[in-house]
Amino acid sequence: MIDETSLAALFEAARAAQASAYAPYSGFAVGAALFTVEGGLHAGCNVENAAYPSGTCAEAGAIAAMAAAGGRRIAAILVVGPGEGLCTPCGACRQRIREFAAGDAVVLVAGAEGVRRRFTLDELLPASFGPGNLAGGAT
Numbered sequence: 633m634i635d636e637t638s639l640a641a642l643f644e645a646a647r648a649a650q651a652s653a654y655a656p657y658s659g660f661a662v663g664a665a666l667f668t669v670e671g672g673l674h675a676g677c678n679v680e681n682a683a684y685p686s687g688t689c690a691e692a693g694a695i696a697a698m699a700a701a702g703g704r705r706i707a708a709i710l711v712v713g714p715g716e717g718l719c720t721p722c723g724a725c726r727q728r729i730r731e732f733a734a735g736d737a738v739v740l741v742a743g744a745e746g747v748r749r750r751f752t753l754d755e756l757l758p759a760s761f762g763p764g765n766l767a768g769g770a771t
């Protein structure tokens with residue numbers, strides 16, 4: 633689980649990244665921040681592209697920052713989007729998170745006012761395929 637102080641730090645980091653989002657095509661600014669199991673905090677934003685499919689999600693940016701810093705295990709990730717809806721990670725990002733997270737990893741979905749929903753990765757990506765499957769065993 634994640635304590636309130638860590639949750640506040642995660643939310644603030646995601647909000648700061650959201651403010652730097654490059655989303656001129658969708659106008660949909662997203663920020664993401666994650667804690668590694670060691671306590672490292674990494675954030676990212678969506679970065680769109682004139683060639684639309686080349687754009688990247690906020691979660692992908694946060695995961696790239698984590699990997700570049702040597703992090704390999706996600707304990708919790710928070711995604712914050714605009715508007716009233718739930719900015720749940722897209723399918724591809726659920727799989728990106730899966731690469732570095734156990735099924736009980738926490739996925740928090742937030743809006744400007746704070747966290748709206750809390751999931752486990754297993755809830756968002758049941759019966760998932762991860763590194764352990766490639767090795768022929770359990771994950």
Ligand code: THU
Pocket residue numbers: 655658660661662677678679680687688689690691711719720721722725
């Ligand atoms: N987006 C994210 O960055 N993360 C999500 O969880 C959902 C969607 C981005 C992709 C695109 O730049 C914009 O939001 C609209 O889909």
